[in-house]
Amino acid sequence: MAIGSTMVTFAVQLADVDRGVYDEFTLRLAQHPSETAEFMVTRLLAYCLEYEEGITFGGGVSTTDEPAVFVKDLTGKMTAWIEVGAPDAARVHAGSKAADRAAVYTHRDPAKLLASWTGKPLHRADELVVRSFDIAFVRDVASRLERRNDLSVSVTEGQLYLELNGASLTATVEEHRAA
Structure with missing residues (x-):
């Protein structure tokens, strides 16, 4: 964690009906001083929507050889390279070569x-899949963040339903193709 980073904790309940993934976990995100709240929210959503065994956050802005989020199998092989932002x-080309699959999540x-x-x-x-969120939705989520957060994430038929610290928010996860 970089000096000056803010730690933000999430108690997450995940129900991704589209992928058949259901779990509860705690996330601790270090928000670097140069990272916007919108970028951090997009990073959080990418993690939740890609959640599987072996998923982790990359080293952050100081690490150029890792994406924002990635998945490694038990042998240490990178299976998913997940970029955030723009x-x-x-x-993206290098990430797609380094892993079995690549995705980009953007606000x-x-x-x-x-x-x-x-x-x-x-x-x-x-x-290559690019998934986007409406910026107004991302800003709304960002405005409701606290240092400790209760987050319920449900996904069904491309619709994202969040319960964040008692507030209900919804958005469509738009999917785009690079080719």
């Missing part, structure tokens, strides 16, 4: 993100 094409305009990759090499571009 990564450049070269980073930015997905059309602009995809346009920034046009004409640039993207390994397995046809398999």
